[in-house]
Amino acid sequence: GAVVSQHPSRVICKSGTSVKIECRSLDFQATTMFWYRQFPKKSLMLMATSNEGSKATYEQGVEKDKFLINHASLTLSTLTVTSAHPEDSSFYICSARARPTERTYGYTFGSGTRLTVV
Amino acid sequence: GENVEQHPSTLSVQEGDSAVIKCTYSDSASNYFPWYKQELGKRPQLIIDIRSNVGEKKDQRIAVTLNKTAKHFSLHITETQPEDSAVYFCAASMGNQFYFGTGTSLTVIP
Numbered sequence: 113g114a115v116v117s118q119h120p121s122r123v124i125c126k127s128g129t130s131v132k133i134e135c136r137s138l139d140f141q142a143t144t145m146f147w148y149r150q151f152p153k154k155s156l157m158l159m160a161t162s163n164e165g166s167k168a169t170y171e172q173g174v175e176k177d178k179f180l181i182n183h184a185s186l187t188l189s190t191l192t193v194t195s196a197h198p199e200d201s202s203f204y205i206c207s208a209r210a211r212p213t214e215r216t217y218g219y220t221f222g223s224g225t226r227l228t229v230v
Numbered sequence: 231g232e233n234v235e236q237h238p239s240t241l242s243v244q245e246g247d248s249a250v251i252k253c254t255y256s257d258s259a260s261n262y263f264p265w266y267k268q269e270l271g272k273r274p275q276l277i278i279d280i281r282s283n284v285g286e287k288k289d290q291r292i293a294v295t296l297n298k299t300a301k302h303f304s305l306h307i308t309e310t311q312p313e314d315s316a317v318y319f320c321a322a323s324m325g326n327q328f329y330f331g332t333g334t335s336l337t338v339i340p
Contacts, residue, residue, distance in 0.1 A: 146328070153317075153333075153335070154332070154333070155319060155332045155333045156274070156319065156330045157330075158327060158328065158330075161327060171231070172231070205273060220276075221266075221274050221275075223273050224272075224273055
């Protein structure tokens with residue numbers, strides 16, 4: 113089945129630094145990937161939709177200059193948290209959908225990245 | 231955008247009993263409704279989904295019902311087992327974007 117790899121799984125960074133999170137579709141091409149943020153014991157909040165070869169579409173209230181998204185190829189999307197602060201500490205998770213020709217209609221999630229800003 | 235509400239937020243059932251989780255959505259254009267199970271610290275896993283042209287779908291102990299008129303859908307788990315304990319999320323989608331419910335923490339008591 114469709115596999116999405118997310119890296120790193122955990123990262124601790126100092127306040128003011130930037131962190132890059134990668135999301136890769138391993139066995140299918142994903143024209144669209146999605147980035148979510150999840151607080152402890154809370155739901156997944158859609159942050160942005162990442163489109164291959166074009167600018168990401170951000171949800172209302174999400175700072176596009178703080179959460180930089182790049183979708184340079186059909187198998188890779190990156191989320192960069194710039195000038196991270198402790199309030200950015202969270203679980204970030206990506207998902208991707210295989211092309212409509214794939215058997216599964218469902219989306220596949222990456223394994224998530226636990227970001228801790230100290 | 232779409233607004234998805236989910237109830238209850240926590241649910242405890244005895245092993246062998248049934249569990250029901252309900253979700254409502256706001257946008258009648260939503261046409262795909264998946265349910266995900268998430269264990270602590272792990273990625274959400276799709277357990278069942280339903281499209282708007284179907285009223286009910288069943289897969290072994292799991293079933294989902296959809297009422298398009300009322301804009302609500304429900305997850306039913308029968309003969310619950312301790313390994314069913316997890317957080318469950320419903321979602322509504324129109325096209326590519328998913329909007330998730332707030333989650334239900336299900337505990338199955340042995």
